[in-house]
Amino acid sequence: MRIALGLAYDGTTFNGYQTQPGGNTIQDQLEVALTKFLETGEAVQTVAAGRTDAGVHARGQVVHLETTAERPLWNWVRGVNTFLPESIRVRWAAHASDGFHARFSATSRRYSYSILNEPVDLPLVSRFATWVFQPLDLERMNAACADVLGEHDFSAFRAAECQAASPIRIVTRCEWEQPVADHRRLVFHIQGNAFLHHMVRNLVGSLVEIGRGARPVDWMASLLQGRDRTQAARTFPAQGLCLEEVEYDEALICVPESKSVG
Incomplete structure (x- = not known):
């Protein structure tokens, strides 16, 4: 069974x-x-x-x-x-x-990455968010996300020790939001068929560079085309990353009944 x-x-x-x-x-x-x-x-x-x-x-x-x-x-x-x-x-x-x-059997996976964007770090949230003190431009980061959507070779965002046979992945959702209830927090949402080792944290690192104005909005497109990990930004810390959801073709009837998968 x-x-x-x-x-x-x-x-x-x-x-x-x-x-x-x-x-x-x-x-x-x-x-x-x-x-x-x-x-x-x-x-x-x-x-x-x-x-x-x-x-x-x-x-x-x-x-x-x-x-x-x-x-x-x-x-x-x-x-x-x-x-x-x-x-x-x-x-x-x-x-x-x-x-x-x-x-x-998974058809897609969805991750979130949380950033605390204010001048001083807060100990009460540091286990679940990464602190960035420089102001980040949400509009610039979301504009850059458009280049990540679709099927790409993500070699520029894979860890050196990644064992995946292919760097090709399909991203179906890629966006930042600022929750109304907490204007200090920025949350990155990404969904795709699968992810390379450190791929989400590496994407976040480069998008933050764009958000703080250190790189142009079209930098993500250049990185994807170049396929060179050394040209992208650093890997962001683990604590901001959360596996939110996994989807399947098979419908799973779950207990408690309020939860369903598939």
């Missing part, structure tokens, strides 16, 4: 989602909690839609696992959360088809 779970987590103190030799990962914590919850002795292994880096957060991570255990869906939520630290929560559970794969 294949189970899909929706996760939210504060990634500040973790070494990313995926298990690694250094330990202290979201996957480690989740699989330990699942083992305790199931009490079957079977080995539990999860597969995630996005292998988020150290310090990156999630509101809409999706994982799947195989199990022989029969449990009510609500128990997968409440029961597993009992064994998780407060910084990780299962938000929903669903039965999935045998062919469902949290990573490879």
